[in-house]
Amino acid sequence: MGTYTVSNAQNLRICVVMVGLPARGKSFISQKIVRYLSWLSFKAKSFNVGGYRRKGAPRPSADFFDYSNAEAYKIREQAVKEAVEDMMKWFEEEEGCVAILDATNSTRVRRNWILKLCRENCIEPMFLESWCDDEDVVLRNIADVKNSSPDYEGVDSEAATSDFLERINKYKEVYQPLQDDIDKDLTFVRLINVAQQVVINRIETYLESRIVFYVMNLHIKPRYIWLSRHGESIYNIEKKIGGDSSLSPRGLKYAAKLKEMVKESAGDRDLTVWTSTLIRTQETAQYLPYKQLQWKALDELDAGVCDGMTYEEIEEKYPEDFKARDEDKYEYRYRGGESYRDVVIRLEPIIMELERQENILIITHQAVLRCIYAYFMNVPQEESPWMSIPLHTLIRLEPRAYGTKVKKIKADIPAVSTYKERGTSQVGETYDEKRKSLHILNSTSD
Amino acid sequence: MSDEMTLKEGFARKSEVESVEHAETLSITTGNHMARTRRRWSRSSQDKRHKGQNLADNVHEAVTFDYISPGQLYSTESGRLFHAGKILVVLVGLPATSKTLLSVAITRYTKWLGVRTWSFHVSEYRRRMAGVGLEEFPIDYFSARPQTAEGSKVRNQILDQVSKDMLAYFKEGKGQLAVYDALNILAEERVQLNQQFMEMGIKVLFIESVMNDSELIKHNVEQASKSADYVGWSKENAIADYVHRIKINKQLYEPMTREEQLSYVKYINFGEQLIVNNNHFGYLVNKIVFFLMNLGEKKGCVYFARCGTSKDDKYIRDEVLNEEGLQYSEVLTDLVLKTINARRLTKSKNAVIESWKNSPKIRAASSGPASPSPSPLIPTHETLRRSESTGNTSVRQPATGDGGDEDSFVVWTAPRKRTFDTAKFFLEKGITVRQKSQLQQLHPGLVADLSKSQIKEKFPEEYREWKKDPYHYRFPRAESYHDLAVRMEPLLLEMERMRGDILIIGHESTLRVLYGYLMACSCSDIPSLQFTRDELIEISFGPFENKVRKVPMPSYRK
Numbered sequence A: 001m002g003t004y005t006v007s008n009a010q011n012l013r014i015c016v017v018m019v020g021l022p023a024r025g026k027s028f029i030s031q032k033i034v035r036y037l038s039w040l041s042f043k044a045k046s047f048n049v050g051g052y053r054r055k056g057a058p059r060p061s062a063d064f065f066d067y068s069n070a071e072a073y074k075i076r077e078q079a080v081k082e083a084v085e086d087m088m089k090w091f092e093e094e095e096g097c098v099a100i101l102d103a104t105n106s107t108r109v110r111r112n113w114i115l116k117l118c119r120e121n122c123i124e125p126m127f128l129e130s131w132c133d134d135e136d137v138v139l140r141n142i143a144d145v146k147n148s149s150p151d152y153e154g155v156d157s158e159a160a161t162s163d164f165l166e167r168i169n170k171y172k173e174v175y176q177p178l179q180d181d182i183d184k185d186l187t188f189v190r191l192i193n194v195a196q197q198v199v200i201n202r203i204e205t206y207l208e209s210r211i212v213f214y215v216m217n218l219h220i221k222p223r224y225i226w227l228s229r230h231g232e233s234i235y236n237i238e239k240k241i242g243g244d245s246s247l248s249p250r251g252l253k254y255a256a257k258l259k260e261m262v263k264e265s266a267g268d269r270d271l272t273v274w275t276s277t278l279i280r281t282q283e284t285a286q287y288l289p290y291k292q293l294q295w296k297a298l299d300e301l302d303a304g305v306c307d308g309m310t311y312e313e314i315e316e317k318y319p320e321d322f323k324a325r326d327e328d329k330y331e332y333r334y335r336g337g338e339s340y341r342d343v344v345i346r347l348e349p350i351i352m353e354l355e356r357q358e359n360i361l362i363i364t365h366q367a368v369l370r371c372i373y374a375y376f377m378n379v380p381q382e383e384s385p386w387m388s389i390p391l392h393t394l395i396r397l398e399p400r401a402y403g404t405k406v407k408k409i410k411a412d413i414p415a416v417s418t419y420k421e422r423g424t425s426q427v428g429e430t431y432d433e434k435r436k437s438l439h440i441l442n443s444t445s446d
Numbered sequence B: 001m002s003d004e005m006t007l008k009e010g011f012a013r014k015s016e017v018e019s020v021e022h023a024e025t026l027s028i029t030t031g032n033h034m035a036r037t038r039r040r041w042s043r044s045s046q047d048k049r050h051k052g053q054n055l056a057d058n059v060h061e062a063v064t065f066d067y068i069s070p071g072q073l074y075s076t077e078s079g080r081l082f083h084a085g086k087i088l089v090v091l092v093g094l095p096a097t098s099k100t101l102l103s104v105a106i107t108r109y110t111k112w113l114g115v116r117t118w119s120f121h122v123s124e125y126r127r128r129m130a131g132v133g134l135e136e137f138p139i140d141y142f143s144a145r146p147q148t149a150e151g152s153k154v155r156n157q158i159l160d161q162v163s164k165d166m167l168a169y170f171k172e173g174k175g176q177l178a179v180y181d182a183l184n185i186l187a188e189e190r191v192q193l194n195q196q197f198m199e200m201g202i203k204v205l206f207i208e209s210v211m212n213d214s215e216l217i218k219h220n221v222e223q224a225s226k227s228a229d230y231v232g233w234s235k236e237n238a239i240a241d242y243v244h245r246i247k248i249n250k251q252l253y254e255p256m257t258r259e260e261q262l263s264y265v266k267y268i269n270f271g272e273q274l275i276v277n278n279n280h281f282g283y284l285v286n287k288i289v290f291f292l293m294n295l296g297e298k299k300g301c302v303y304f305a306r307c308g309t310s311k312d313d314k315y316i317r318d319e320v321l322n323e324e325g326l327q328y329s330e331v332l333t334d335l336v337l338k339t340i341n342a343r344r345l346t347k348s349k350n351a352v353i354e355s356w357k358n359s360p361k362i363r364a365a366s367s368g369p370a371s372p373s374p375s376p377l378i379p380t381h382e383t384l385r386r387s388e389s390t391g392n393t394s395v396r397q398p399a400t401g402d403g404g405d406e407d408s409f410v411v412w413t414a415p416r417k418r419t420f421d422t423a424k425f426f427l428e429k430g431i432t433v434r435q436k437s438q439l440q441q442l443h444p445g446l447v448a449d450l451s452k453s454q455i456k457e458k459f460p461e462e463y464r465e466w467k468k469d470p471y472h473y474r475f476p477r478a479e480s481y482h483d484l485a486v487r488m489e490p491l492l493l494e495m496e497r498m499r500g501d502i503l504i505i506g507h508e509s510t511l512r513v514l515y516g517y518l519m520a521c522s523c524s525d526i527p528s529l530q531f532t533r534d535e536l537i538e539i540s541f542g543p544f545e546n547k548v549r550k551v552p553m554p555s556y557r558k
Helices: A026-039 A051-054 A070-093 A108-120 A135-148 A158-173 A206-217 A249-266 A279-285 A311-317 A319-327 A341-356 A366-377 A433-438 B016-025 B034-039 B043-048 B101-114 B123-130 B150-170 B187-198 B214-225 B235-250 B283-294 B325-344 B351-356 B360-365 B381-389 B415-424 B424-428 B452-458 B460-468 B481-497 B508-518
Strands: A012-017 A044-048 A098-102 A123-132 A186-191 A197-201 A223-228 A271-273 A291-294 A360-364 A391-398 A403-410 B089-092 B115-119 B177-181 B205-211 B263-269 B273-277 B302-306 B408-414 B432-435 B503-505 B533-538 B547-552
Touching: A012 A108, A012 A206, A026 A044, A026 A098, A026 A123, A026 A206, A026 A341, A026 A366, A026 B205, A044 A051, A044 A070, A044 B452, A051 A070, A051 A098, A070 A098, A070 A108, A098 B034, A108 A123, A123 A206, A135 A158, A186 A206, A197 B283, A206 B283, A206 B481, A223 A249, A223 A319, A223 A366, A249 A279, A249 A391, A249 B034, A271 A279, A279 A360, A291 B460, A311 A319, A341 A366, A341 B481, A360 A366, A366 A391, A391 B123, A403 B432, B089 B101, B089 B187, B089 B283, B101 B115, B101 B177, B101 B205, B101 B481, B101 B508, B115 B150, B123 B150, B123 B177, B150 B187, B187 B205, B205 B283, B214 B235, B263 B283, B273 B283, B283 B481, B302 B508, B325 B415, B325 B424, B325 B503, B325 B533, B351 B508, B381 B533, B415 B503, B452 B460, B481 B508, B503 B508, B508 B533
Parallel strands: A012 A098, A012 A123, A044 A098, A123 A186, A223 A360, A271 A291, A271 A360, B089 B177, B089 B205, B115 B177, B205 B263, B302 B503, B408 B432, B408 B503
Antiparallel strands: A186 A197, A197 B273, A223 A391, A391 A403, B263 B273, B302 B533, B533 B547
16 A cells, blocks of 8 residues: 655644444544534544445355454455555544544554554554453443344344354454554543543543543433523514523413423433523523522524624624625624634533433523534534534433433424525525425434 | 732631630741741732732632632532532642642632632741741651651641641632642551541641652742742752752652552653542542643743724624724734843753754744745744654654644734734644634623623613623623633643643633633632733743733834
8 A cells, every 4th residue: 555645744633543342432433523523623534444345245154253264354455455444544634633443453453553653644543442251231232232233133132142253253353452562652531330430541632632521521321411592582672683682471381391291201200400601591480399500501592793783784884794694604703703613612611511411401592502412413514513403302312322212392482594505684584395304303312 | 809818718707706816726827927838929920910810820819708600500509610629639649749839720620610629738837926037946857757856846836737727628618629639658648647637527638749750840840949939049959959859858758559459640751641539539630640641831821802893893793894893813923922032032041042043944944844935933942852753663653733842933814804804824834723712702782892881881781780790791782701711721621731822812701711721810809900012912831920021122113
């Protein structure tokens, strides 16, 4: 394989090389890291070697993974090469920042090969090993794999489990875990039995430490997150943005109803309610019988000079700004105010906290909710600011190992629409097939 | 805070009666001994403390009963961060393994986060007890297992006192986190500590500092020979004495293993490797581990400078620099480079410097790979090491641009136009300039661009409230300093991670918060800290405290 030239040596480039036997949660971790970093606007992508292998061997049996099976080995070798080649191309052509090589990378020979290739291309590899000898955890992971992996599509459940266990055994024959002495010069992280013991070696950049901290906060305990906008406010009715107004009579009705809606959805769970510091979210939370915390970070996107105006007024007074915002809503920063990107950065501690916590209800604002929703549902930046999240609707998210499940609960209390489409200053929705994906209520699962 | 400030205030007494009892149980820590050590901690600035800018590092100041820290997310009636519980952090390790530095750093960070933290340094207890000098101590006091009866008597006496004080701190002082800075190298002692505190519902986390890098040890021994223990000693004698302390303990040292079944973090060679074991404490411990991952010995300094001026000085308009602002930027650039170069030159053993002027090759090596022109900074050994290892696939490649190297220099600015433009001359010289959105100034909300008297007139009630608590009060639609601190937290970690020099060009509000972290200022001090355009603030790092120096700006106004 050739050397790839690098022009942007100033920028940090990291390749997270996953290490570990099958069913150790490597793909789960890879996906989460990509989600977290992309949401923070780092260019990140996971390269799953299994996906490449499937091109040559769509549904192999355990024998395929026997290291003495020369023909199969060639196919597997080819898959790794293709994945790495694509990864290098991605670094170069798309100016990637963090790539995840999601494979077992179980032998030292393989890892050294990747190491050398990365360094030749000014990419620093960080090895992330998930090591586990806890049978229960492994079996739970196998159950997840066989439900989600294309390798076992249509295969009887028991047969799949035993085949998979056999596959793991084939890997065990050659597996060389990372070792403190031999690998002491590498940057690596070992997660032992989820995170009972964590070994962190030679973390040399801030970005790496952020990734490790994030991974340490992940948990897979079952839980829910509820999201709601505040009830309809006076400003909503007046079509004004921003401000700090109170709820309208209909908004107050929603606040009253929210209590039963949450109770019905959450049962006896003890929730914590997070609101912003603005009046309308606190009024919405006023009847909820749970502990409540106010976060400044949950305040609505600051519209700067346009605060308190209607879209029509903005279009008239700041026509260029109005146009610029429609063109790149994610990056556009209101004069003296914020952009969606700014909101995401201030929400980062909230996301980290949400990953750690169990049952949380968040009552906040349209733009902030879009950003939080985008994180859990992997919504790309160009779409997230255009998502429609109606008033008077409770959203329940259920983060699972491979994606997040969404449930919407409508309060059935009428409210104005605050949705503004691209290229108009009118609020309100005109339902359009093309925009279907932007309507969160039409995408009920990830 | 004055000389009379004693530890007991840190324990936050509710009534006079309790206070008297407390003074008895804490006989070592109160009275003149305490005042004396306190003076040593902040001697340089003792007299200036109530006059304007506070130049002392307050990390060792007691936390009062109603203390609220700068970055505290929320507070409960118990005064504890609600989901973290009580934790005792126990340092473990031989002498010369930076235990004190670690305990001070953890104290600084967690205090800032809003955790009621207090560090208990056994060395401080011992010095206070000795009163005058080291000579009076039994010869084998410094062994973890003294052989003489007298030695073990004094040792036990001191350790008992610390342990009593720590318990009192948790029980009566509403403490949430205590940091215990002592050897703790015997397994039996650790098990006993763990048992004693766990029984009271206090979780115990051990942080074992291991050093097997001889360069690091040598450096630490040298640092120790300059410590308060060796005032009046010759350097050779001090080093010999300290090396002896290490030697007698080395043979007793029982490193921590999984078999002990304790929760611990092994911190090896100053963060080269971290091992986290049995971590069931969640939030706070993860935070501390994240912090430790980023902590390192800082060789460089942090510089603070205001941004240049603009025409009308209006917030909303996001103005560009005016002519004076441009002149200021230019003079600032020269001053910062000159200051950094002067510091490099004083490290005279650096051979690279000798040949620097004559060798274009070395000059070229001092700039980053992306910079076409030679760096305006004097190269160091670190620079050479970097240029030699670039492209060598057998070693980890240096990460340029994020301050990982000892001789790196990075400029941070806020995203506002005039702040970013203040750094333009650095950018022209090929120095890394990073725009940080967290450095966005405090949002003034509805009081933007109003003078104090205008605010008083338009928002009389809000103004009165603000006067009462300028740190936490939020004008309508504005950010409070507290909001700002929470928003800026990720920057603190990034700052800790950077080994070299950092210049932060920002609005006064953001400089106040960062300065407040580095010098452990209280909420009541932060909003009134002053940064002018007539001086550059330099903060250098020490194991026990940080130091501030003001560098006057040459004239730039016409």
